[in-house]
Amino acid sequence: MRAGLDIGGTKIDAVAIDDAGTPVQRLRLATGFGEAEVLANAAAAVTGLQRLARSEFDSIGVGIPGLVDPATGRVRHAVNLGFDDTAFGSGLENLVHAPVAVENDVNAAALGAYHLMALSGPVAYLNLGTGLAAGIVVDGSLWRGARGVSGEIGHIPVDPLGAVCACGQRGCLETVASGGAIARLWPIEHAYPAQALFAAAAGGDPEALRIRALLFSGVAAAVRILVLTVDVESVVIGGGLSHVGAPLLDGVRGVLAGWAGSSTFLASLDLPGRIRLLPDGLSVAAVGAAMLGAPAAVLRP
Template identity: 35%
Template sequence: MTVVWQCQGVNPSAAPAGAVRQGSLRELNLALVLGRIAAAPRPPSRAALAAETGLTRATVSAVVEDLVAGRLVTEAEPQPRAGAGRPARGLVLAGDGPAGLGLEINVDYLAACVVDLAGEVRHHSVHRADLRPVSPADALGQLVRLAAGARAAADAQGLTLAGAALGVPGLVDEAGRVRLAPNLGWRDVPVPELLAGHPPLTETVDGVPPLVVDNEANLAALGELHAGDGPGSFLHISGEVGIGAGIVLDGALYRGTRGWSGEIGHIPVRPDGPPCRCGGRGCLEQYAGQEAILSAVGLTGADLPADTAPNRLAELAEAGDATVLNALHEAGAALGVTVASVVNLLDLDTVVLGGGYAPLAPWLRPPMLAEIDRRVLTAAWAPVTVRVATLGATAAAVGAAGSVVRRIIARPAGWLARL
């Protein structure tokens, strides 16, 4: 079996673009029913699923039988019902079936987590370490050890790891190679090759590579998508050392033609502004990046580790520090200008502040909203919501693990065939 390592597919279309064969029918309906079970607020009965989907109850029963046999779904306790009639048997996603392993490498920590089909985080571990002075190979070695712990925890809970995803703060190509991770100091790091020496994290399942490497901001947006209520469209802004964003359009992550979408940190705010590392001038990162905010306050990254800086700034702002308040106001205004561009372009109704921006949201939001209201053409008819991410700093790892189980929910036939 050839083990292929690759980046998350550039655009995974849920529906098969190819031939629709006899068996595709069952495949599609398995996905349809499982998707409804996953999206339902409370365990639905077979009858309810039939009514929702338009399939007959006979078909739903047959499909559910397959799902239960494959350990993807289990029956919940009968719900007490109001009125007459045989009580419904509720269906829920299995808590002891396949699970996803999520990994994250960031500037000053490594993280691993395990998420089950229902989206519950069943294991989570973080290893703090400044990874900038460490070689990529050593960093990945540490990651493998963390992953082994996560795998043991999954086994102990009766979960089967069905795949893994790794988030990296940088640009990843289709082969899983990290082309550029500026804040980590990585350039052209062949993650798959470096991991090849270690025992693979999981086995290849149904043609899906055992490990998918993806941009951290993309995975964080996916985490937010699955944590939120239902699909939709939003921009998820991850304010780490750099500024990245994940774009969710109609419930699907948009990755761009090469998978490099969401680089809002380098959207020009003032074309003649201060020069940026990237070669441009006046990029958003120069106004709202963590280092920009810190230096406006008279601090540098050397004074504060990157992961504690946001909370420290929030404390100072809470205490009424005028310099900090002013710096956050400026950063928020720059974010607002950029978000206005994005909303004018994409007509989004929601923007989510994640990563390091989450604790700073109370101070960033007002200037953001002011700029958005002023600059978005359709703001009068269609207000834009700016909200705080529901997942905290763990968003990328949880999103990575979630992307694995979501793939199973979107295409259960692959998992069932594996049995």
């Protein structure tokens, strides 16, 4: 058995998987804030899972938002968790006495989605959260690239006249196709701002329609980039915005189909047919994190 933790800004999603990679136990608890608290809660999640699963774990995997060095388990810029530079992997190992692997949360989710959705071929997991980024899975393993920036497509500019991005560039994909973009362009107090935007657009609000169109074409541009670079077979759309569901998928497919109508080259790529939505309720980041320690046979069924 292996454990995987998805450490989010508010909660830790923890799963235990069996030797076939199937999730068999799950628990959730609050993340807390700051290095000591987050480490203690992560250790409590492992202990709790162990009790539920009545088993020790061969390995623990952690998916965490921040700049992660998988080789050392070091985490930087985890601003939402309240720490900037922490040896998270060895810190947790000291608490739970089992080998710990740490990975960026989007990469962990990519691995989990690949497995739980029984995908094959090269796959990208396109995370539409506060930001926009993709995790890439090739032959069942994460493609991390030369220096760990593979899939950081949110910071590819696609419009010289676009908005200035937090990264300092202008017109990045993230400035139109992310939760942060919606918060900036459609600032309201609502538990689910994207759903509120889509409801307003469905009601005919012209500004909501405009922002929704920007979102659709931004996501479509991300899909086009992933196919024309890595040539992934499938792009799985996940992250907070994916909870909008079919209206998001249909809107992005509509943009891609429109592009195909004016470009036989694009039409030959079948972009609408390559995208799919992450189904609700899958603990992809936690399961993917658990798989970080699994042998190749589990990862490549």
